[in-house]
Amino acid sequence: MHSERKEYPVEILRGPFKYSLFKPFVPKKKALELLEECFDSGWIGEGPKVKEFERHICEVVDNKYFTALNSGTSALEMALTFCKTIPQEKDIVITTPMTCMATTIAILNVGLKPYFVDIDPFTGLLSPLALEGIPGNIKEKAAALVTVHWGGNTINIVGLSEFANKHGIMIVEDAAHALGSTTHALDGDSAIVGGWNAPGDFTCFSFQAIKHVTTGDGGGVSFKHKKHWERSKPFKWFGIPRDERKEHILGHSSYDIIEAGRKWQMNDIAASIGIASLSDFKRNLERRRKVAAIYDDYFPVITKKGDFPVSVITSPGSSYWLYTILVRDPYHFSESMRAQEIEVSNVHVRNDNYSVTDGFTGGRLKMPGLDYFSEHAMCIPIGPWITDDDASFIAKKALQFGK
Numbered sequence: 001m002h003s004e005r006k007e008y009p010v011e012i013l014r015g016p017f018k019y020s021l022f023k024p025f026v027p028k029k030k031a032l033e034l035l036e037e038c039f040d041s042g043w044i045g046e047g048p049k050v051k052e053f054e055r056h057i058c059e060v061v062d063n064k065y066f067t068a069l070n071s072g073t074s075a076l077e078m079a080l081t082f083c084k085t086i087p088q089e090k091d092i093v094i095t096t097p098m099t100c101m102a103t104t105i106a107i108l109n110v111g112l113k114p115y116f117v118d119i120d121p122f123t124g125l126l127s128p129l130a131l132e133g134i135p136g137n138i139k140e141k142a143a144a145l146v147t148v149h150w151g152g153n154t155i156n157i158v159g160l161s162e163f164a165n166k167h168g169i170m171i172v173e174d175a176a177h178a179l180g181s182t183t184h185a186l187d188g189d190s191a192i193v194g195g196w197n198a199p200g201d202f203t204c205f206s207f208q209a210i211k212h213v214t215t216g217d218g219g220g221v222s223f224k225h226k227k228h229w230e231r232s233k234p235f236k237w238f239g240i241p242r243d244e245r246k247e248h249i250l251g252h253s254s255y256d257i258i259e260a261g262r263k264w265q266m267n268d269i270a271a272s273i274g275i276a277s278l279s280d281f282k283r284n285l286e287r288r289r290k291v292a293a294i295y296d297d298y299f300p301v302i303t304k305k306g307d308f309p310v311s312v313i314t315s316p317g318s319s320y321w322l323y324t325i326l327v328r329d330p331y332h333f334s335e336s337m338r339a340q341e342i343e344v345s346n347v348h349v350r351n352d353n354y355s356v357t358d359g360f361t362g363g364r365l366k367m368p369g370l371d372y373f374s375e376h377a378m379c380i381p382i383g384p385w386i387t388d389d390d391a392s393f394i395a396k397k398a399l400q401f402g403k
């Protein structure tokens with residue numbers, strides 16, 4: 001761990017806060033009805049509720065090829081496993097250090113090597129310009145490029161897909177924050193993140209507790225290519241082709257396993273909660289966009305380094321899982337905002353902060369975009385629980401303390 005910790009009173013660190021940054025958002029009555037159905041059916045493992053949940057997500061993301069899993073991290077690990085070439089001629093994954101540690105952990109867990117590239121200080125996203133500086137031998141050995149749609153923003157995707165296509169590298173979109181975001185389609189039009197015409201070969205979603213749609217814990221992958229989707233179905237559960245299995249007189253099911261899979265499937269309890277959560281998704285997304293529009297009226301968009309407080313540049317169809325601003329002194333900002341019962345956070349810590357990446361970074365990275373963004377970025381509350389008045393109050397306080 002490469003950062004030191006100051007001590008603060010527990011209420012400043014943990015709240016409770018009047019204006020929370022994150023909340024699980026599930027219509028309770030609907031969830032309980034679906035859970036009752038699930039328990040009454042006598043089947044709580046992967047079954048009809050998971051299939052129903054998958055059908056709903058297919059509609060949300062406009063893609064026929066979606067597989068539900070038990071976490072966003074499993075989704076990344078599945079995508080990266082499918083990107084691996086055997087024997088491992090290509091064992092590098094080009095990625096951003098400014099993300100949840102899950103992105104990097106997934107790369108490490110499938111036996112690939114992260115190669116971190118600088119981010120754009122004005123967006124917090126992988127910088128297409130920084131890709132230009134990647135040495136030829138790294139590009140040749142790159143199996144995948146993992147981009148993270150920070151807060152739901154996808155502004156960099158055109159540059160990244162041009163780069164990846166030119167060098168024959170698969171694109172994995174870490175869309176843990178970006179369910180419902182729109183992005184650039186392959187034909188230059190707009191697409192839904194994870195949609196059939198979106199750039200990613202694999203788009204990985206998280207349905208963890210505080211995401212737009214939650215299953216408690218859960219995730220899933222939408223696939224560009226049917227063959228990867230077909231492979232995912234047995235792969236998610238030991239390699240068993242569950243849809244094709246036949247009952248055997250001895251009691252076991254009859255099937256062949258041709259590839260050792262994992263134990264990553266979603267279950268019907270989680271899917272029941274997810275279906276309930278999905279019933280409020282569109283309203284939830286609209287509300288997030290409305291709160292973002294209120295904030296946009298208060299914060300100027302960053303145009304040059306040194307301006308504070310400003311909002312980062314976002315993409316028009318963002319899902320706004322986060323609303324990120326850049327403030328002069330995040331310590332002063334956080335202390336002051338929290339004293340007003342407003343929860344604020346940098347949410348994710350640059351991944352070179354942790355010793356586990358030292359073998360790939362040689363210690364703390366020196367990257368101007370990353371240094372700037374991680375020294376100034378803070379997220380303010382956004383979500384259906386924030387009213388218009390709350391948003392104005394929070395913005396005014398942020399303008400005061402972010403200077």
Ligand SMILES: Cc1ncc(COP(=O)(O)O)c(C=O)c1O
Nearest residue numbers: 071072073100102176206207208
């Ligand atoms: C950017 C990003 N990627 C991946 C994940 C992992 O998702 P999960 O917690 O569902 O495994 C998260 C979790 O918050 C995330 O923020």
